[in-house]
Amino acid sequence: MKSTAKNIISLLCGLLLIGMLDVSQAQSREDAILAFNEGLEKVQSGSRAEAIESFKKAIEISNSVGSEADDIRGRAQSQVPRLQLAIASDLYRERKYEAAIQGFQQAREYAQRFGESQIQRAAEGNIPIIYMVMGNNEYRGGNQEKALEYYNKSLEQNPNNPKPHYQKGLVFRAQENTDEALGSFDRAIQLALQTGDEQTEREAEAAARDMLVFRSAKLIEAGQARRAVPLLERSLQYDSEYAPAYYRMAEAHNLMGNWDQAISAGNESLRYEKGGRVDRAKIYFELGTAYKNQGNVQLACDNYQQAAFGSFRSAAEHQIEHEIKCNGGTR
Known part of the structure; x- marks a missing residue:
C-alpha cells in the first residue's frame, strides 16, 4: 500500500514537472515576444541603446525556446546591428569621433554575429572616414604627428583609399620632408588612378608639382641653380x-x-x-x-x-x- 502510494506520488510529481515545463516553454515564447515588443517601443521613444538590450533579451529567450521562436529571434537579430549603426552615426554627426568609432566597431561585431553583411560593410566603411576627419582636424591645428597617426589608422582600415596618402603628403610637405611627401603623393596618384578618384589624383599631382617648384625657387634664390634643375624636371612629370x-x-x-x-x-x-x-x-x-x-x-x-x-x-x-x-x- 505504501509502495503504491509512493508510485502515485512519483507519477503525480512527474506529471506536474511536465506540466511546468510546458507552461515554462509557453511563457518563454511569450516572454520573447514581450521582450521584442518592448524593444520596438523603445525604438519609437528614441531609446536605441535600451532597445538593443531588449532585442538581445528576446534573442536569448528565443535561443532557450528553440525552433518555435526562430521567427522572433530572426527579427530581433536584424534589429540589433541596425540600431547600433544608427547610434554610431548620431555620435559621428555630434562630432564625438572616438565614441563613434567604438560605436561602428560594435555595429560591425553585431553584424558579423547576426549575418548582416550590408550593415557590416557600412560600419567598416565609416571607420576609416572618421580617422580621416580626425587627422584633418589635427593637421589644421598644426598637430602634424597626431595627424599622421590618424591617417595611418585610416589606411589600416582601408589601405586602398588614396586620400589619406594625399593628406600624409601634405603633412610631410609642411615638415619639409620632400622625399616622404613625394612618396605619399605618388602613392595617392597610383591608388586614385586605380579607383577612379580623379579629384584626389589632380590634387596630389598639383601638390607634388607646386612643392617641387617652390623648393627649386628657394634653391635658385640661394644661388644653387644646378640643384634646382632636377627638381623642376621632376615637377614636369606631374604637369608637363x-x-x-x-x-x-x-x-x-x-x-x-x-x-x-x-x-x-x-x-x-x-x-x-x-x-x-x-x-x-x-x-x-x-x-x-x-x-x-x-x-x-x-x-x-x-x-x-x-x-x-x-x-x-x-x-x-x-x-x-x-x-x-x-x-x-x-x-
Missing part, C-alpha cells in the same frame, strides 16, 4: 604644361650660362602661361637675358621690351636704355 616650372627652368639655366636651354624653357613657359602682360613680363625678361648673352641684340631688345611691365618694368628699361641700348626705347 605648368608655366611657372618652365619659367624657373629658364631662370636656372640663365644663372648657369646655359642660354639655349634657357630660351627653350622660356618659350615653353610663354606657351602655357595663361596670364596677361604682367604675368608674362618675367618670362620675357629671362628670354631677353638669354638672347643678350648669346649676342642676339635684336631678339634681346624685343623680349626686354615685352618685359617692361609691372615689377619688371624698371629692370627691363635699364637693359634697353643702358645695357644693350635698343633703338626706339620702350613701348
